[in-house]
Amino acid sequence: MSTSGTDRSDRILTVPNVLSVLRLLLIPLFLYLLLEREADGWALAVLLVSGATDWLDGKLARALDQSSRLGALLDPFVDRLSVVTTLLAFSLRGIIPWWVTAILIGRDLILAGTILVYRRRGLPPPDVIYLGKAATFVIMIALPVLLGATGDSQVAEVLSPIGHALLLWGTALYVWTGILYTYKAVLVGATVPVSDRAAHDA
Incomplete structure (x- = not known):
């Protein structure tokens, strides 16, 4: 059957x-x-x-x-738990600076808050921005490269600048897409009324 x-x-x-x-x-x-x-x-x-x-x-x-x-x-x-714990662990080990971890985690916390805007209007979450996927991919490549750059070997010397460049580029893209997602949520909040059910529940 x-x-x-x-x-x-x-x-x-x-x-x-x-x-x-x-x-x-x-x-x-x-x-x-x-x-x-x-x-x-x-x-x-x-x-x-x-x-x-x-x-x-x-x-x-x-x-x-x-x-x-x-x-x-x-x-x-x-996915989110893995990213957050990896970032925190890397900062604790001094592999990446704390300000990078704060920016990346802070961006996700802000976007999690914007989901409430869509829910209160009975709308699904916004479509994923392709550039956001690219930013996540770059960061996910940067982290193992930076971990491979620990130590004093010649390989580590080569990997270190590559890893840091990828991390900075990925962080910049991550922040930019966060701004785009936030802008979308602000537009929805300003132009779409709260659904009757959400207003009743409130």
Whole structure:
């Protein structure tokens, strides 16, 4: 008997969801290796595996037709948690400056607040800006490059300027797209009335 799209959307045990849970479990291991043991090579390996599973779960969800409601919530949650913990850990180790971490996390907190503007008007969240995806991608490349730049080897000397350039470029794009998202939310707030249901709940 075939499974309907609705039934599939309620599934929990799927390959993409397993990969998301694996990524979640890798976070404390990464923090232990980076902060407690300062085993940068192993921490880098865990970071790369985490990035690979992040790429794979989206691909497999589409290829295997295993998109699910749980995955739609779990995947972005793990993504954000992974990014935040990695940034904080890197700053604690002195790999990246605290002001970069504050800007990147602060941008996400501000945008999380703008979602309320759309919800109060009964609207879905705004479409993802392609430049925002590019900014995230650049930052996700910069972090392992910077981790690979720790130490005193010749490889580290080569990777360090590349990693810092990628980090600064990605941060600039991240801030710019944050401004664009915020501007969109301000326009919606100024032009679209609050839905009757939201007004009643308030």
